[in-house]
Amino acid sequence: MLSTGTGIQPPPRAIDAAASTVMASAFAGRKRVLPILEVALLIAASIAPLVLKDYITVYATRVLILCLFALSFDLVWGYAGILSLGQSLFFGMAGYGVALLSRDFGVGSIFAVLPAGTLIGLVAALLLAGFLLLGRHPSSVVFVSLGTMTGAYAADRLARGSHYLGGQNGIPSIQPMTIGSHELSEGPGFYYLVLAILVLIYLLSRFLLRSQFGLALAGLRENEQRIAFFGYKVQHLKAIIFAISGAIAGTAGSLYAFHEGFVWTNMLGVVMSTQVVLYVLFGGSGTLIGAVIGTAIIEGLSFWLSDNYRDIWPIILGGLLLLVIMFRPLGLISLVLGERERVGHFGPSLKETRNAAP
Amino acid sequence: MDTLLIATFEILSFGAIVVLVVLGLGIIASMMGIFNFAQGEFVLLGAYVTYLVHSAGLPVLLGMLAAPVAVGVLGFVLEKLVVRRFYAAPIVAMLGTYALGLIIREAVRGLTGGLYLSVPEPISGSITIGSLHFATWRGVIVIVTLLVMAASHALLAYTSFGLRVRASLENPQLARASGISTGTIYSATFAFGAALAGLAGALIVPVFSLFADLGIRFLIQGFVAVMVGGIGSFAGPVAGASVIGTFSAWLPWLISPVIADVLVFVLAIIFIKFRPQGLVSGRGVNR
Numbered sequence: 001m002l003s004t005g006t007g008i009q010p011p012p013r014a015i016d017a018a019a020s021t022v023m024a025s026a027f028a029g030r031k032r033v034l035p036i037l038e039v040a041l042l043i044a045a046s047i048a049p050l051v052l053k054d055y056i057t058v059y060a061t062r063v064l065i066l067c068l069f070a071l072s073f074d075l076v077w078g079y080a081g082i083l084s085l086g087q088s089l090f091f092g093m094a095g096y097g098v099a100l101l102s103r104d105f106g107v108g109s110i111f112a113v114l115p116a117g118t119l120i121g122l123v124a125a126l127l128l129a130g131f132l133l134l135g136r137h138p139s140s141v142v143f144v145s146l147g148t149m150t151g152a153y154a155a156d157r158l159a160r161g162s163h164y165l166g167g168q169n170g171i172p173s174i175q176p177m178t179i180g181s182h183e184l185s186e187g188p189g190f191y192y193l194v195l196a197i198l199v200l201i202y203l204l205s206r207f208l209l210r211s212q213f214g215l216a217l218a219g220l221r222e223n224e225q226r227i228a229f230f231g232y233k234v235q236h237l238k239a240i241i242f243a244i245s246g247a248i249a250g251t252a253g254s255l256y257a258f259h260e261g262f263v264w265t266n267m268l269g270v271v272m273s274t275q276v277v278l279y280v281l282f283g284g285s286g287t288l289i290g291a292v293i294g295t296a297i298i299e300g301l302s303f304w305l306s307d308n309y310r311d312i313w314p315i316i317l318g319g320l321l322l323l324v325i326m327f328r329p330l331g332l333i334s335l336v337l338g339e340r341e342r343v344g345h346f347g348p349s350l351k352e353t354r355n356a357a358p
Numbered sequence: 359m360d361t362l363l364i365a366t367f368e369i370l371s372f373g374a375i376v377v378l379v380v381l382g383l384g385i386i387a388s389m390m391g392i393f394n395f396a397q398g399e400f401v402l403l404g405a406y407v408t409y410l411v412h413s414a415g416l417p418v419l420l421g422m423l424a425a426p427v428a429v430g431v432l433g434f435v436l437e438k439l440v441v442r443r444f445y446a447a448p449i450v451a452m453l454g455t456y457a458l459g460l461i462i463r464e465a466v467r468g469l470t471g472g473l474y475l476s477v478p479e480p481i482s483g484s485i486t487i488g489s490l491h492f493a494t495w496r497g498v499i500v501i502v503t504l505l506v507m508a509a510s511h512a513l514l515a516y517t518s519f520g521l522r523v524r525a526s527l528e529n530p531q532l533a534r535a536s537g538i539s540t541g542t543i544y545s546a547t548f549a550f551g552a553a554l555a556g557l558a559g560a561l562i563v564p565v566f567s568l569f570a571d572l573g574i575r576f577l578i579q580g581f582v583a584v585m586v587g588g589i590g591s592f593a594g595p596v597a598g599a600s601v602i603g604t605f606s607a608w609l610p611w612l613i614s615p616v617i618a619d620v621l622v623f624v625l626a627i628i629f630i631k632f633r634p635q636g637l638v639s640g641r642g643v644n645r
Binding site for chain 1: 393440443449450452453454456457458460461464465467468574578581582585614616617619620623624626627630631634
């Protein structure tokens with residue numbers, strides 16, 4: 001198919017979701033890779049600070065925060081087929097927001113800043129979704145990606161030019177986050193906090209995507225028109241998932257700001273948006289664990305390679321990404337994960353309800 | 359009156375630069391349905407080739423002739439090796455060309471050491487009309503842009519190659535059935551679009567100097583311009599580029615440059631939202 005302009009749709013993802021639901025239940029007895037992978041990664045992540053050196057634990061905390069950010073992009077691109085090339089907008093806005101709260105109002109309590117960051121991400125994403133996705137005519141993927149990219153670019157430019165936001169240098173030396181009277185500085189404590197938040201949001205996303213809402217989203221990704229004909233308000237579904245993903249990116253951004261201790265314009269702009277696209281495509285979009293694995297591998301390689309091969313590392317990264325897109329469009333996760341399991345099953349288990357429900 | 363004339367000239371020459379950058383992007387997007395995210399890096403590469411030739415001690419003009427050829431050849435090779443695989447999935451094509459762009463950009467960043475490198479204008483000096491001075495090189499850019507535009511249009515509208523390109527655009531199956539090798543046509547079109555970007559890079563490098571992120575700036579501008587103008591026709595991207603280029607050059611005279619830069623994009627996005635088909639809602643090349 002070679003089409004111009006109008007016929008642009010997300011890449012076909014093989015099996016029709018509804019059909020595979022039936023198949024998945026028929027093969028439910030087979031060995032499943034996904035839960036094993038998830039549990040193994042969780043165990044590895046839980047014991048990591050005990051065996052790693054302190055400075056690596058600090059680095060690992062940053063990676064976990066970026067995993068959270070990657071999850072937010074995976075939700076919109078991997079599940080709803082919205083190519084948000086400006087995901088960093090929500091990440092960075094939340095980061096700047098909590099940095100300002102800390103600088104100008106002295107607010108550093110975790111129970112104030114995390115909800116604030118999440119809310120900033122949510123509201124920003126809702127507004128942008130309202131403009132880009134809702135309306136009389138459905139928006140093309142190219143338009144949405146261009147719109148989100150422009151949003152991130154504009155925010156970057158404005159922050160660079162704003163004296164209040166610290167211009168090029170950003171906002172330095174943010175006070176540490178506090179829980180009650182305890183100051184949370186980088187190290188194992190922060191690590192486990194982030195891990196807990198990551199696991200919580202991961203499980204919430206998993207629950208959401210395995211519900212009827214997730215089924216509608218998967219259908220939307222596969223064939224938007226068909227879902228629209230079924231009577232779903234496609235644009236509303238997209239706007240909802242976009243807002244949720246913005247909220248998650250906001251949580252990640254506020255954690256990042258407090259972990260690094262400063263915010264700067266790259267958090268808002270094209271640089272960070274690019275990073276998150278790399279993570280998710282590399283690991284495998286359309287599976288939550290793929291986003292996490294992609295982030296961990298890229299950041300891990302980056303940690304190891306950028307010391308010795310600082311100059312050519314970005315070139316290697318681009319080359320790897322190109323190879324993955326060309327030969328493994330579903331990401332590295334597709335090496336171990338079958339198509340059937342990737343699509344998964346939705347709603348209550350079909351085994352029990354097959355005879356009951358029509 | 360004098361400042362008005364000078365402002366008009368500035369706006370005209372900047373508009374010409376944007377048109378030049380967007381032309382290749384528009385041709386690839388309109389004729390092949392591929393949004394080439396590496397286009398900005400093709401511009402960068404054209405600039406880099408010019409710099410290489412200049413630093414080898416050869417005349418800059420020679421570099422400017424070499425740039426479109428080198429970038430065109432590279433475009434041809436990349437189409438054969440990579441882009442060809444993506445025709446079935448335009449979104450994946452965006453990501454794939456994005457990866458290509460990343461590789462080129464970082465390679466150039468490594469080669470230039472992340473510095474701003476300047477290339478002198480091959481034709482320096484200024485033209486004086488009455489009490490007004492115009493930079494000659496800016497004038498050359500305007501004239502070359504007009505020539506390239508006319509030549510591209512003539513190539514697509516009046517030659518047999520153009521006919522085959524248009525046939526492949528209108529109906530690939532029928533074109534193949536009529537004995538046109540659409541694969542070769544796509545390679546040639548992509549190479550042509552890349553060569554135009556290379557030429558643009560070569561011409562603008564004396565104005566902007568060479569740095570690794572040169573392409574990104576033009577990439578967003580180029581995409582916005584193509585969308586504003588309308589995909590699918592020859593006139594669309596050119597019209598969009600003229601509008602965006604004019605606004606980008608004109609607004610900084612009124613308001614602060616940072617706000618102006620952002621405002622142009624925001625206005626453009628709002629325009630596209632309410633008129634998705636763009637300024638020119640036709641398809642093909644008008645004769």
